[in-house]
Amino acid sequence: MIEKHLTSLQNPLVKQVIHLRDRHERDKTGLFLIEGYREILRAVDAGWKLEQLLVCSELFLGSNEPTLIQRIASRGTQVITASEKVFQKISYRDRPDGLLAIAPQRTTKLSDFNLQNRANKHPFYVVAEAIEKPGNLGTILRSSDAVGVSGLIVCDRCTDIYNPNVVRASVGTLFTVPTVEAQGEETLRWLKEQGIAILAATPSATHAFTQVDLVGPLAIAVGTEQLGLSERWMKEADLQVRIPMNGVADSLNVAMATTLLLYEVLRQRQQAQL
DSSP, X not given: OEEEEEOOTTOHHHHHHHHTTSHHHHHHHOEEEEESHHHHHHHHXXXXXXXXXXXXXXXXXXXXXXXXXXXXXXXXXXXXEEOHHHHHHHOOSSSOOSEEEXXXXXXXXXXXXXXXXXXOSSOEEEEEESOOOHHHHHHHHHHHHHHTOSEEEEESOSSOTTOHHHHHHTTTGGGTSOEEEEOHHHHHHHHHHTTOEEEEEOTTOSEETTSSOOOSSEEEEEOBTTTBSOHHHXXXXXXXXXXXXXXXXXXXXXXXHHHHHHHHHHHHHHHTTO
């Protein structure tokens, strides 16, 4: 059911949406923004509750939007139409497609992974330590979804997982990959309790990432864009591997490096028919 139409840039809801771009406001309210047809569709498919859906039909890019809007409205979400001027103001995209939702954040703990670990002899996690750029974190989520990881653990966060640009870069896979934010010490302790080996990539490693066994319970740990993994994580790693670099560059973008490691794990597990 469409309840009202926004035409004023001074409307309190317009101001609320703009404020939710800021991490402080997201942390304070426990809300975040989901913009875009694909992203909202994946959130709905994953059973994510939406509080409000803002709609501007003049900006729709296809013909499937009304069906999605009706589906969302039938679940009790407030649907609000907005003028094109208002929607352009609240959108954080260069090319908005007329759909933007406000949703509550979910709090997930490492212990929530325990049950799935007991059911899976070969759990497979990604640990992202202090990733600074939302685009990199979103890409890591997208690659993690592609290979079917058990979960993503964001340690000592610099960028929160509900940053609008994380949602966008993940193309909605934030809603398909089980994701936890935790402190590094807590995560190290949990991985050891669960019997999950830690893999770290470093140029000084003896073996290339394709030369070690990655079939068992595993967590791929990756670190900051500039400095890589912290000394503590490197020290605690059970396996250290290198990604061959035959050119002038001595390292890859963290999201690219993570993707390479993820697909090597997938390759080995498919080969082992797991």
